[in-house]
Amino acid sequence: MMEKEGVRKGPWTEQEDVQLVLYVNLFGDRRWDFIAKVSGLKRTGKSCRLRWVNYLHPGLKRGKMTPHEERLVLELHSKYGNRWSRIARKLPGRTDNEIKNYWRTHMRKMAQERKKGAASPSPSVSASSLSSNSSSSSISNSPTAELISTPALQAKERSFYDTGGMELVAAAPGEKKTGALELEAEESPKVYSMEDIWKDFEFSQENSNQLMSCQAVASPIWDYCPTDHPLQLWSMDDEESRMLMQPMGDDHFHSFMTG
DNA sequence: AAAGTAATCAACCGCAGGTTG
DNA sequence: CCAACCTGCGGTTGATTACTT
Incomplete structure (x- = not known):
């Protein structure tokens, strides 16, 4: 080069x-x-x-996403779409890059499983894959369970992780970039x-x-x-x-x- | 044990928007 | 107001590590 x-x-x-x-x-x-x-x-x-x-x-935090974080990512992604930096602001210690990578990886898994399971539909498959490292995850019986069944995610595999955001426009009109980490009060260590x-x-x-x-x-x-x-x-x-x-x-x- | 494949992570690129002179 | 520059964002790629056969 x-x-x-x-x-x-x-x-x-x-x-x-x-x-x-x-x-x-x-x-x-x-x-x-x-x-x-x-x-x-x-x-x-x-x-x-x-x-x-x-x-x-x-x-920065390192290591695996906690179940709570996983759920948050799902929720926030449904809200903001691929606005990774925005999502990251709600997850102190996580970077947009990290979340982006996480989403990409897990959505790919999901897409694959969906593909497989398409013949014999099994609604819980995706959710369980998403919380694979957490038996305590409540995804499957929480509102977020619906998120992973969005039409966009069922669409062609090529765009498996890109929903484009369902409430993009309404979510943050005229939002101003701050660049600063919005560290909110947080209970977890x-x-x-x-x-x-x-x-x-x-x-x-x-x-x-x-x-x-x-x-x-x-x-x-x-x-x-x-x-x-x-x-x-x-x-x-x-x-x-x-x-x-x-x-x-x-x-x-x-x-x-x-x- | 080796080879092949998948998953993960770090880093780059191009673009858009903001700031400044 | 405008142009130049800077910063931040989202998308993408390449390298490394982990897992499977």
Whole structure:
């Protein structure tokens, strides 16, 4: 492929992650083009944002959808259609990408089972497949059971997961994008995935006055208290992580800070 | 144990809408 | 008001992992 010179693509490395987190902490999670430039990452702002939103954000849950979440996704999808970001806002800790993938995967399963079961109709098949990892799911006897029987879902397999939304227009006329995670009060315990990086990060901030002075970050995400994460990266010893967090020389840094 | 297939996840792309100068 | 730029969204693809034969 003809790649734009100097622009990296593909999977992110641990070091890139560390660097990105550092700069998001410094400058907030809005000005992605700027962050991409000053961080020294050879990534586009877009790519940085995506990585942050889908993987590095401290509020992210990981792992399987709970039955409750599954049900919510169904309900919300019937309401909003493929407005994944909107759905994601109602599922704290889940990203639009995650929900999108989930929906795609499960709707495919459903479509397949439907196809099979078409000859011998069995109304409960789809529902049970949707809650396959949860015997306690109430989908089959809740209103959402109807959702998975929408005409759109019975339509051609090609568009198996795309209902287009039943109440799209009415759902959110003139809705404004906020970009911010709408974290609602939530009873279930959060499972965060980035514990150690945040610990490391706090530590490195405490011990790194040179950057502290610039810490006027906007994002409320820093209030999160991550407790678990899959990244080995964040288990690095402090010395190692501090070294990684020094991507920019002072002069380089100041040139950006002062314009 | 190896090969083939399916499922899952991360990341890219193009577009639309918003913001700013 | 307009053009340029930036951000966010939804769709899609490719790589990796898990499962089956």
